[in-house]
Amino acid sequence: MIDCESEELWKRYIAAHPDARGIKGKQIDMYEELQVVCGNYQVPSSWAKTRDGHYHTRSFEEDSASFVSPSTEDASDTDGTNSYTVPEEEEEEFMQDGRHQEPFLPPRPPIIQPVKQQLPKRPSSREALQEAMLAIASSIRRLADAVEQSKTPLDSSELLKAVMEIDGLEEGKQMYAFEYLNADPIKARAFMTYNVRMRKVFLFRQFWWWR
Numbered sequence: 001m002i003d004c005e006s007e008e009l010w011k012r013y014i015a016a017h018p019d020a021r022g023i024k025g026k027q028i029d030m031y032e033e034l035q036v037v038c039g040n041y042q043v044p045s046s047w048a049k050t051r052d053g054h055y056h057t058r059s060f061e062e063d064s065a066s067f068v069s070p071s072t073e074d075a076s077d078t079d080g081t082n083s084y085t086v087p088e089e090e091e092e093e094f095m096q097d098g099r100h101q102e103p104f105l106p107p108r109p110p111i112i113q114p115v116k117q118q119l120p121k122r123p124s125s126r127e128a129l130q131e132a133m134l135a136i137a138s139s140i141r142r143l144a145d146a147v148e149q150s151k152t153p154l155d156s157s158e159l160l161k162a163v164m165e166i167d168g169l170e171e172g173k174q175m176y177a178f179e180y181l182n183a184d185p186i187k188a189r190a191f192m193t194y195n196v197r198m199r200k201v202f203l204f205r206q207f208w209w210w211r
Contacts, residue, residue: 002026003024159182166196
């Protein structure tokens, strides 16, 4: 039902709107439905009437918490700040201008391959065995020659004659030299191989105190 809380207020309203005299006390059709749509008060309702006589309409999206303000553009999903998308034309110009370049990376130093040193080839066990056998055979040959020479009989008379032919030797020294050489066949053969002058040098080298 249409009613007014203040009689004085109603009189002023009728004075301003004479055609509304008969609406006081009347029932409002579909009041419950209108109450759902408009609410109990005019000011906060969706169909609130402004002072200039116009109705201010608000969509339910404005009252929703998920309503996006028209002042924001492409809000960021992370920190709430606005993101800016570069137009395709500017991006192409940016690429052609050469300002967007790959980061400069210094060239890698060349990889130096280690020099493979040619190691001396080790002789095989077979070659080492052959060399050892050759060395042993050579030693045996020299020993055999020495033994063979020692078996050759030395003429003592010829040795004494050769000692006595050396000038400057006393009889005692001649005897001493002969006995020394006769006891050592190897040195005796070397003495007999030399000439007279070399035989004297040989004896004075053996008996240096004779000088």
